[in-house]
Amino acid sequence: MITLEEVEWDPPAAVRAQSTARDRRRAPAEPASPPRSAAEPRTESRTGSHPGSPLIQIRHLYIRKTEYTCIVGPNGAGKTVLLHLLAGLRAPTAGKITFENPDKSEGPPALGLVFQSPDDQIVGSTVERDLAFGLENRALPSLEIRRRVDQALEWSGLVPVAQRPPHLLSDGEKQRLALASAMILEPSLLLLDEPTARLDPEGRRRFLEEVRRERERTGATVVHVTHRSEQVMTADRVVGLRGGRVVFVGSPGELLRSPETDRLGILWSGLHRFRREAGARGLSLPNPEGEGWNDPAPLVESIARTRGAGP
DSSP states (O other), rough: OEEEEEEOOOHHHHHHHHHHHHHHHHOOOEEEEEEOOOTSSSOOOOOOOOSSSOOEEEEEEEEEEEEEEEEOOSSSSSSSHHHHHHHTTSOSEEEEEEBBOOSSSSOOOOOEEEEGGGTTTTOOOSHHHHHHHHHHHHTTTHHHHHHHHHHHHHHHGGGHHHHSGGGGGGHHHHHHHHHHHHHOOSSSEEEEESSTTTTHHHHHHHHHHHHHHHHHHHEEEEEEOOBBHHHHHOOSEEEETTTTTEEEEEEHHHHSTTTTTSOOOOBBHHHHHHHHHHHHTTTOOOOOOOGGGOOHHHHHHHHHHHTTTOO
């Protein structure tokens, strides 16, 4: 489980902390300070305090082990910053993030991270070499590397371009390569920052299916930043951010019934918006959860019965 307690991230404070650390490395050694008198007043300052508000301010949030958690919110809500804090790419300027690993030890688990832009994480000279890069760094046996690479090429649909240099791939192919390169490492924590933004519907379907399969096989915890309703509705839990604060935590079904539904930047389907408008006008219509949430059949049957046209 991952627990965030009183976590803040304040850009000015983060920059000041980096500058202070850099200056300390460059500065000559100073003579030791004289011992402090017991009566002398002690002054303390908290990192991150300044007249403005921190970009991220989370009083308490936990992410359960093996869950698929979606992080949603409008642009500028702090979703990517939160993901970077979980990945250790940014350090909180206040508060604490605690990881409880399967062996009960503390510290960041083995993780995979997929950025919004795939060019930020592709390093291999060919698609196949990029997939093998992380596995070779872990010194896995050659046969195991071959097995995992072949499997990743298959589910990602990259078999026809396995020997192609990554810079010659389309945007969608690059995104699939970034996804496959992260998942091939079988991380216990998978962090996804809008990874399907450049994929077509079939590519998104393949990706979600592979995430589901990987979770079932390894018990990985998934934290997924997204705006897409079909991904939100298949999650175990949804965390809504607005202005760097947590404004919603609950199941997808609870989100549908929450006043925050239309304030979190989610790209809802026309069918969902129709249900919401009908409910606001006092019409009782089925509102299924899970994978069938966007199926029009129950809605059509309900309307037909209401009009007396039969089932």
